[in-house]
Amino acid sequence: MTETRDPSGDLEEPHADERDPLTRGARAVFDWMLVVGIAILVAVLVRTFVLAHFVVDGTSMATTLDSGDRVFVNKLSYRFGEPDRGDVIVLHQISGTSQRDLIKRVIALPGEEIEIRSCEVLITDTDGTTRRLIEPYLDPQVVTPGNCGGDTPPTPVPPEHIYVLGDNRSGSQDSRSLGPIEIDEVVGRAFVVFWPRDNWQWL
Numbered sequence: 432m433t434e435t436r437d438p439s440g441d442l443e444e445p446h447a448d449e450r451d452p453l454t455r456g457a458r459a460v461f462d463w464m465l466v467v468g469i470a471i472l473v474a475v476l477v478r479t480f481v482l483a484h485f486v487v488d489g490t491s492m493a494t495t496l497d498s499g500d501r502v503f504v505n506k507l508s509y510r511f512g513e514p515d516r517g518d519v520i521v522l523h524q525i526s527g528t529s530q531r532d533l534i535k536r537v538i539a540l541p542g543e544e545i546e547i548r549s550c551e552v553l554i555t556d557t558d559g560t561t562r563r564l565i566e567p568y569l570d571p572q573v574v575t576p577g578n579c580g581g582d583t584p585p586t587p588v589p590p591e592h593i594y595v596l597g598d599n600r601s602g603s604q605d606s607r608s609l610g611p612i613e614i615d616e617v618v619g620r621a622f623v624v625f626w627p628r629d630n631w632q633w634l
Contacts, residue, residue, distance in 0.1 A: 482506065485521050485534060485621065491597035491604065492534055494570040495519070495634070501626040502534070502634065506619035514593050514614065516540060517568070519634045521618040522595070534621060535605050538564065539594035541614075544587045547607075550579035550600070574600050583607055591615070 487500040496502070496519075504521050514520060514537045522533040539545040544555040552564040579600040588594050592611035597603025606612060624632050 483521075483619065484625075485532060485618075487534060490602050491599050492519070492536070493573055493599040493602070495536075495568055495598045496534065496624065497630060499627070500624050500630055502621040503623050503625055504619040504621050508620035509614065509617055514540070514617065514620070516564075519621045520595070521621055522612060523616045523618060532618065533595075533604075535595035535597055535603070536568070537593050538596045538606075539588045539611075541588055541590050541592055543594075544585050545583070545594050546585040547580075547583035549582070550574065550576050552596075555585070569598055569600075574598075580607065586611070593617075 483504045483506055485502050485504050487496045487498055487502065489498055502519075502521075508514075508518075516537055516539070518537045520535060520537060522535065524532055538552060539554055542557045546553045546555075552566065553561055554564050555561045580603070586594070586606075588611045591614050593614060594606045594611050596605045596607070621634050623634060624630050
């Protein structure tokens, strides 16, 4: 390689990459490894603390959710707030159930009382007011007067607990048999069906 001189007459040192082409390649490999490593770390952190996906198994949420539907679950939803009535949530496995995780709908909140009478859900607020819950998410062809799982006596929901039901009332293992669920057992809020593509919907 021809040496060059600067105006002062001193020799100009060649750039490090020019001295050793392998250095350029090694630096590129290192940069790519760093990018991939950061991407994997971010993915692990997101999967652990922020977002999970859940595969629906069974028909307890029919016809809102079909068996095999894949949903994204926001794991941060209840770190900064409480569950809302109507939320679709994923629960950790609970003793006495056959499924690894459960997906249900929040029906009654802490401090309330719930009763199911003639297929209607009655909620008594903390101030003692009782009202019928309007449930537009139920499929009237699935939940019919003779196919809603029977009556449930007035049941108080303790503090830090929620009462959950499946949208398929006659085919769901939920708080009617398990009792109110501790909020700590909630994995997060299911907010979208992302697969199969034809079933895409916000929840």
